[in-house]
Amino acid sequence: MTIPSLFVAHGSPMLALEDHDYARFLQGLGQHFKIPKAIVVFSAHWDTPTQSMTIDDSHATMYDFYGFPEELYELTYPAQGDSDLNKRIDELFKKHNLNYIPAQGRGLDHGVWVILQKLYPEANIPVIELSVDSTRSPKEQYNIGAMLTELRKEDVLIIGSGGLVHNLRTLSEGAQTDEWAVEFDHWIAEELEEWDLKSLFDYRQKAPFADQAVPPYGLEHFIPLFYAMGAADDERKAKRLFQDYQYGNLSLNCWMFGS
Known part of the structure; x- marks a missing residue:
């Protein structure tokens, strides 16, 4: 069975300490599929004009946020890297003429370790982080994800x-969820389930409340969706596994693409 790709909302860094429905969902998410031999994460918190990839044998834990409880800064996620997977990704990027920059000594930002410490708390699965590029078109972002489709068949x-x-x-x-956020998520869900790339790539014009849900200064958080989708281009199946909200409109959702 081919392992799926995922879009995972990482919410606030406080997710690492919280105990609520979404946190508990993430803790059980790995049971939906077999244990991967490695994990590749496109993170919203690494937005670069040229594709970048971590190449470290081991990763430091980045605290790329401020103003949170001291307990949060004491958490670590000491995952290892994977040089063989680095070489494999290098092959796939070169095959599709994608230039990239190897990044050494960067560490894993909270877009990576906050969700992984819920999914795989033992930090015993190798991790490679990849950057996103918010200046690319959704189609280009999707196509970069599609370059890595073969990795899913290799249990990545x-x-x-x-x-x-x-x-x-x-x-x-407030405890009440903003209706505009719900309407935007509902539109995205319909298009994902139909795998309507034409509409999704034009979400800025077609989706209700797109400018509120995906403001220009927050674009990098939305676009990992396209990278994750592209990685399942061979199957083009989408299933929403979880949906909830925090702080009125911060969407906590998880989508599974492929098997």
């Missing part, structure tokens, strides 16, 4: 980590 889990509705300027402490 590919994750896009971000947030479909991620507008920090509109968050609130």
Whole structure:
């Protein structure tokens, strides 16, 4: 059975400490498929104009946030790298004429380790982080993900980590979920289930409340969706595994693509 690719919302860094429905869902998510031999994550928190890839034998834990409880800064996720997988990705990128920059000593940002410490808390599966590029078109982002489709047949889990509705300027402490966020997520869900790439690539014009859900200053959180989708281009099947909200409109969702 081919391992799927995933889009995983990483929410707030506090997810690492929280105990709620979404946190518990992530803790059990790995049971949906066999244990991967390695994990590749396209993270919203590494937005670069040229594709980049970590090449370290071991990873430091990055605390790329501020103003949170001290307990959060004491967490670590000491995952190893995978030089063989680095070489394999290098082959696939070169096969499709994609230039990339190897990054040494960067560490894993919270878009990676916050979700992985829920999914695989023992940190015993090798991890490689890949950057996203918010200046590329959705089609280009999708195509980069598609370059890695073969890895899923080699038991590599590919994750896009971000947030479909991620507008920090509109968050609130109220318990009620904003209807505009729900409508945007509903539209995205319909198009994903139909695998309607034409509409999805033009989401900015076609999706309701797109400018609120995906503001220009938060674009990098939405686009990991396209990388994760592209990695399942050979199957083109989408299934929503979880949906909830925090702070009025911060979307906590998980999509599975492929088997």
